[in-house]
Amino acid sequence: MSSQVEDGSGSGGGSGGGRYRREDVARAAGVKVRNLRYYQERGLLPPPRREGRIAWYSDDHLTRLRLISDLLGRGYTVNGIGELLHAWEQGGGLSELLGLEREMTRDWVQEEPVTLSRGELRELFGPTATAADTRRAAELGYVTIDGDLVTYPNRRLLESTLALVRQGVPLAEILDAGEFVQAQAAAVADRFVGLFRRYVIDAAGMDGSAGPEGLERLSATQLQHITAAVAALRPVAGEVVATEFARAMARRVDTEVAELLRTEQ
Known part of the structure; x- marks a missing residue:
């Protein structure tokens, strides 16, 4: 499968280094292609940079699309999102907000399809x-x-x-194991996100139940604090899970080997 994503000079609407064709940025953001034009018409998304007949979207476009999708999923209307983005832009906090979203979503999953x-x-x-x-x-x-x-x-x-x-x-057994791991991973993720929300987000003055007015009160300083915390804590969850899994596997394998040795005697 050929990739339409390139690294290189930034494209229109932001300083992100990635360059995406229309279909690729939509796929990466999990939105329909037709939504790109709609968001642009409503002022939610800057226009892409054009080179001839090709429209190039940037990492900042991708970040903003993910933010829009997240806010829509939380019940905000398109008009409400437009007002929020305008308020953040007027207050100078939009770059911090986009930086926070980018920091919170990047690198968790590194996949090569x-x-x-x-x-x-x-x-x-x-x-x-x-x-x-x-x-x-x-x-x-x-x-x-x-x-x-x-x-x-x-x-x-x-x-x-x-x-x-x-x-x-058997592949069916592998899928059974995968489903089990997914459930356990979701529980672990919920636990770590709960800790982060309680001791970082709420401590920064962001009540998790806040509506649009609460989001507008989130200052650039608070956003910078949360972003720095995400960057510092990002490796922690992965290291804890990897270390504990390795230790559990070592114990379980040791037990299995000991059992095999007993059966050979």
């Missing part, structure tokens, strides 16, 4: 993988299906799955 035809997928996994497995993988978010094409958002996850299958683990 892989797109295969269904035939290529059968060659990789062999006869043990069924159409039902593919449908379930899509339900769990491990793949997206577009006609005859199946896209894995994460190449490493695909390679890990293949390694298990080649060791004889």
